[in-house]
Amino acid sequence: MSEATKGNLLDISNLTVRFHGERTVHAINGLDLTLKPGEILTILGESGSGKSVTLKALLKLLPKKRSEISGAMHVDGVDVLALKGQALSAYRGKTVSMIFQEPALALDPVYTIGDQIAEAVMRHEKVSRKEALAVALDMLKRVRIPSAESRLKNYPHEMSGGMRQRAMIALALACKPDLLLADEPTTALDATVQIQVLLLLRELQREFGMGIIFVTHDIGVAVEISDRIAVMYAGNVVEEGTVAEIIKDPRHPYTQGLLAANLHDADRSQTLASIPGSPPPLDEKPDHCSFAPRCAHARDRCYAALPPVHRPGPGRRVACILEDASDPAEKPGAMAEIH
Amino acid sequence: MTTSENSVARAAPGNVQAADRGGPAQPLVIARDLKRHFPVRKGIFNRKASAVRAVDGISFTVRKSETLGIVGESGCGKSTTARLLVGLIGLDEGDLIFDGEKLGEELSLNDLWSGVQMVFQDSYASLNPRLTIEETIAFGPKMRGVAAPEARRLAHELLERVGLAPARFAGRYPHELSGGQRQRVNIARSLAMKPRLIILDEAVSALDKSVEAQVLNLLRELKAEFDLTFVFISHDLNVVRYVSDRIMVMYLGEVVEIGPVDAIWNHRAHPYTQALFAAMPSMDPDNRTQVPPLAGDPPNPIDPPSGCRFHTRCGFAEPVCGTRKPRVVAVRGDAGHEAACHMLDGQSGHSKAGETGEVRKELGEV
Ligand SMILES: Nc1ncnc2c1ncn2[C@@H]1O[C@H](COP(=O)(O)OP(=O)(O)O)[C@@H](O)[C@H]1O
Ligand SMILES: Nc1ncnc2c1ncn2[C@@H]1O[C@H](COP(=O)(O)OP(=O)(O)O)[C@@H](O)[C@H]1O
Ligand code: SF4
Ligand SMILES: [Mg+2]
Ligand SMILES: [Mg+2]
Numbered sequence: 001m002s003e004a005t006k007g008n009l010l011d012i013s014n015l016t017v018r019f020h021g022e023r024t025v026h027a028i029n030g031l032d033l034t035l036k037p038g039e040i041l042t043i044l045g046e047s048g049s050g051k052s053v054t055l056k057a058l059l060k061l062l063p064k065k066r067s068e069i070s071g072a073m074h075v076d077g078v079d080v081l082a083l084k085g086q087a088l089s090a091y092r093g094k095t096v097s098m099i100f101q102e103p104a105l106a107l108d109p110v111y112t113i114g115d116q117i118a119e120a121v122m123r124h125e126k127v128s129r130k131e132a133l134a135v136a137l138d139m140l141k142r143v144r145i146p147s148a149e150s151r152l153k154n155y156p157h158e159m160s161g162g163m164r165q166r167a168m169i170a171l172a173l174a175c176k177p178d179l180l181l182a183d184e185p186t187t188a189l190d191a192t193v194q195i196q197v198l199l200l201l202r203e204l205q206r207e208f209g210m211g212i213i214f215v216t217h218d219i220g221v222a223v224e225i226s227d228r229i230a231v232m233y234a235g236n237v238v239e240e241g242t243v244a245e246i247i248k249d250p251r252h253p254y255t256q257g258l259l260a261a262n263l264h265d266a267d268r269s270q271t272l273a274s275i276p277g278s279p280p281p282l283d284e285k286p287d288h289c290s291f292a293p294r295c296a297h298a299r300d301r302c303y304a305a306l307p308p309v310h311r312p313g314p315g316r317r318v319a320c321i322l323e324d325a326s327d328p329a330e331k332p333g334a335m336a337e338i339h
Numbered sequence: 340m341t342t343s344e345n346s347v348a349r350a351a352p353g354n355v356q357a358a359d360r361g362g363p364a365q366p367l368v369i370a371r372d373l374k375r376h377f378p379v380r381k382g383i384f385n386r387k388a389s390a391v392r393a394v395d396g397i398s399f400t401v402r403k404s405e406t407l408g409i410v411g412e413s414g415c416g417k418s419t420t421a422r423l424l425v426g427l428i429g430l431d432e433g434d435l436i437f438d439g440e441k442l443g444e445e446l447s448l449n450d451l452w453s454g455v456q457m458v459f460q461d462s463y464a465s466l467n468p469r470l471t472i473e474e475t476i477a478f479g480p481k482m483r484g485v486a487a488p489e490a491r492r493l494a495h496e497l498l499e500r501v502g503l504a505p506a507r508f509a510g511r512y513p514h515e516l517s518g519g520q521r522q523r524v525n526i527a528r529s530l531a532m533k534p535r536l537i538i539l540d541e542a543v544s545a546l547d548k549s550v551e552a553q554v555l556n557l558l559r560e561l562k563a564e565f566d567l568t569f570v571f572i573s574h575d576l577n578v579v580r581y582v583s584d585r586i587m588v589m590y591l592g593e594v595v596e597i598g599p600v601d602a603i604w605n606h607r608a609h610p611y612t613q614a615l616f617a618a619m620p621s622m623d624p625d626n627r628t629q630v631p632p633l634a635g636d637p638p639n640p641i642d643p644p645s646g647c648r649f650h651t652r653c654g655f656a657e658p659v660c661g662t663r664k665p666r667v668v669a670v671r672g673d674a675g676h677e678a679a680c681h682m683l684d685g686q687s688g689h690s691k692a693g694e695t696g697e698v699r700k701e702l703g704e705v
Pocket of ligand 5: 419
């Protein structure tokens, strides 16, 4: 671990993930990402941008034979890529755990909720079954499941969608991980249930103190849950900042387009400002700005090389030539009328 | 409009549906007391049949050339309502009147099918994987007796119109397209039937935001160009606000509020509408949501709560709410805005009931 990474809970540097098969997919292309303890960072991006692959890489869940991974990932100073055997099992669930859009990915249909949580606790801690069940009960109460005692004996299918999502969170947090990975855990829920789960996660973060990487394609959800947002496009972060910086001062043309397309307060008499085209095929390693074909500001330079990564302040970055201070005429303000 | 687009309008097969019969004041759809229950058995050994009350006595109108948005949590009956309107499933009770003609009397199911089209959320499942895009779009007109070359020409014109260059796309299969492109094909296919009403059931919900905006812009252009009427179902209130002229809010098989979009946006009369809107994520980082507007999931539509169905989750519920069904009343000050809540009905006995609004027999009958 380098000097610069000290104090970070998570440190991803130059992560590259390539899938081989019928065709090669350049899913992640030189990703850098850091997270401080207790921080909630949202990875915001459209489908196929590499959000889930990033989280799976962190848990070493990518198919071994077909994926090629390079770069470095450290959690709590531990080199994730080097983990195997016992150390990897201890890491999964105890150091890092994950929740999903579909609770079926985490919850086993043939065991009761109580048994599953107790089992997870006994895997990581030397406790009796009775003690583990007490932890399970405590966890169900902390995720605000009503009548927790009787719910312990429920099978997943006996619960409503929102309750299953809470049970999955209870399972993920039972061993008090330092880092929680959340892959669109509220996307399939109704808005009225989604906001309950988002507020619950915020509360649990304060209670347990873990760091969270939250993945979503919904800007509104990102605003509700996160401290910081990293906007992802074609396997890399194009912009990062605090929630306020991203919402109030988006710099990258893609971020600006996403905000305009969100329809919040959209003028009904106007045509929507949409981003033309669609995301690039990932069959080649990007050698220029991946957003260029859809970008209203693109010029020759954008196609000639990867965009420079500007870091105007701590935790703030923009990967776009429009940020080049050397060329003030190209500042985004000068182009604002397009968005 | 280019000449080729003009000819799309003319090329569509002549059909009686296309004619406006009742004139502009006659609603395109009058839905009266629609009811559709689905029988279910509770448990394997329980032979006593009960029913999901998916749509349980709803009334509304759809005016010519408007967009009516339908919102509500999953399971509240939006898709069932849509399928009733298209004639994909039958009514248990109630009347559907299209431009003055009652379904089952003046109007046959076949007539209905030629005038109403539907676009679903799952762009892939709604396309035949073994047909090319061109064949898919030409299929409907051919079934209606349009000659093959003419149907093919129509398919190409419509592809062009929805933004898919025929030279590149006509021969492709559904799996070779992106979700947004497939949804454009579904839209083109429905246009080929020359409908007057298109029901869009979460039609843009599966698309990425940037693509969703493109498809919404397309729908907006097509609506004006072909003088279409839309029923637009979505869980995304921002989208519904953008596209709709009026909004209908459903809860557990019933309509709880209906009215012009601005009236509802500025004055949410029903507590459920208030909660639904308050549950939208805030876009203001300095003003995030602090308290969830509702607790728990929506109740089961098999045994809906008595009285006002929302009373089990409503912060304003009083005893009367659990015992008596609220009447539909006009919301004061807003033309065409109605809701079903005891607090809006001066005669209900609810302690917060203000002056009575005018009591309406049926929602939507304004
Ligand atoms: N196991 C895999 N094999 C091949 N390609 C994959 C695999 N998993 C993901 N991909 C591809 O990697 C890209 C990023 O996927 P993903 O991270 O799942 O996107 P998202 O941002 O929607 O979560 C996509 O193009 C996807 O098709
Ligand atoms: N064919 C069917 N058989 C049994 N139940 C159904 C059927 N179709 C819908 N339902 C039930 O009816 C209720 C309303 O469903 P739906 O109209 O699809 O709601 P929405 O579209 O608002 O989510 C739900 O409880 C659903 O499970
Ligand atoms: S680098 Fe160029 S193409 Fe890419 S987003 Fe910036 S301006 Fe647009
Ligand atoms: Mg994903
Ligand atoms: Mg539905």
